Amino acid sequence: HQYFCFFSLCFLMTSLGGQFSAKRLGDSPFTIRTEVLGGVESRGVLRKISDMLEVILKRMDTLSALDTGLVERIQAIAQNVSNMAIRVEQILQNSIYNFTLFSAVRDGTSSQCEVPRDPRFPECPGKVDWMRARWTSDPCYAFYGVDGSDCSFLIYLSEVEWFCPPLAWRNNSSPPTQLTHQTKAPKRQAAFRTDLSVLLDQVGTGKESLSFMKRRIRRLAQQWATAANRLDSKLEQRWRDQKKILVHVGFLTEESGDVFSPKVLKGGPLGEMVQWADILTALHVLGHNLKISMSVKELQGFLGVPPGRGSCPLTGPLPFDLIYTDYHGLQQMKQHMGLSLKKHKCHIRVIDTFGTEPAYNHEEYATLHGYRTNWGYWNLNARQYMTMFRKDKIIALCYIFML
Known part of the structure; x- marks a missing residue:
């Protein structure tokens, strides 16, 4: 038994x-x-x-x-x-x-998915109404699980965006996306570089504008090395954080029309390409970690933008300490970063060849006084604009921005 x-x-x-x-x-x-x-x-x-x-x-x-x-x-x-x-x-x-x-x-029948009336989140009901009417307007909403039910709207608006309070019945062990703090990688020291071969490979090929920029980088390589050694001796091994920097050359993207590349050998304007070549070289020589984007697809990939038309924000922290771009790139970022652009705007440095007066930069002031322009209204700090400088000032300028 x-x-x-x-x-x-x-x-x-x-x-x-x-x-x-x-x-x-x-x-x-x-x-x-x-x-x-x-x-x-x-x-x-x-x-x-x-x-x-x-x-x-x-x-x-x-x-x-x-x-x-x-x-x-x-x-x-x-x-x-x-x-x-x-x-x-x-x-x-x-x-x-x-x-x-x-x-x-x-x-969509759960009583737990009733639209909250919370004074801390006054925009929540209006955002839910908007989602009900237009959630199919951008594929990124479905990408985040929105399916047309009020529950999915509230989950999205509380966990991807931040217009509604967190739902009590959801697993809220992690804070909403916009408040997520990931453990930062340990700081690395930036070391001066004099070898430009890696940078030349990153710039790429296929356009006469890129060939022009690479020729300039090669031609001035010795001067960059001299300047780097001189600055290194002045700093006396002072610690400098290595920054993660995205350089998005918007005016050379196919999406912006790229009217410059075909005119490089025909007397077209070269000042912008001179400026970009010098800034790229300066950041490389200073020892920073560069990613270079020449298309909107590359921009989306580097930033981690969700698929769609740009209505949804980034779901994590910005993967870069700084972003160097121009007005074309800024407009492209606005189209594809959604609400995230406002949140991360302080990380942007605009390559503004001829400068922007504060009156045109400040949207409310410019609108009030009738200053109409296709390149203003961004409400940036004036120090975020980088205008034409002599090349011997580029390293000093970039170094100031790195501090």
Whole structure:
């Protein structure tokens, strides 16, 4: 009889393992329905396990007369089955709750998805109304799980954007996206560079404008090396943080029309390319970590922008300490960064060849006084604009911005 108990217990464990092997916590949330529908049968198995455990406990006196090793094996199996029973019960309870909640979210009928009237989030009701009418206007909303239900609107507006309060029934162990603070990588020291080969590879090929910039970089390589060595000796090994810098040359992108490249050898304007070549070289020589973008696709990839038309914000912190761009690039960033541009605007440095007067930069003032322009109204700090400078001042200027 004792052996019968032992092998019956093994049989039940095998049955249990086969029954639940496909239902693990890591499975897709859409498998919840299968787990819940199997709940009655699963509980029947649990009752059989409990009954068998009681029989084992009642027979322990008799079993003690058996071989000690066999008793230990039976006790270990009993403990494993007991632990498994507890775990399965937890899974079933969670599955029932999650399935009920999932159905409510899917159908948009959950009372927990009523639009809140919270004075701390006054824009929430209006944003929900807007989402109801226009959530299909940009694929990025569906990318973040918006499906047309109020629940999905509130989840998006509280966890991706920040217009609604966090939902109490959601897993709020992590703060909303806009407040997320990731552990920063340890600071690295910027070391002066005199080898420009890596930079020349990054600039790329395929356009006469790029060839012009690379020729200038090569031609002035010795002067850059001299300037770097001179500045290095003045700083006397002073620590400088290595910055992560994105350089987006907007006026050379196909999306902006790139009217400059075809005119390089025909007497076209070269001042912008001179300025970009010198700034790229200065940042490289100063020892910073550069990414160079010459298209909107590259810009989106470097910034981690969600797919779509730019209505959704970035979902994480900006991956760069600074972004150097021009007015074409600034406009492209506005189109593809959504609300994130305002949040990260202080990281931007605008290569503004001929300068922008403060009256045109300040949107409210310019509008009030009728200053109309295609390149103003950005409300940047005046020190974020970089105008034409002689090349021997470029390193000093960039260094100031790095501090």
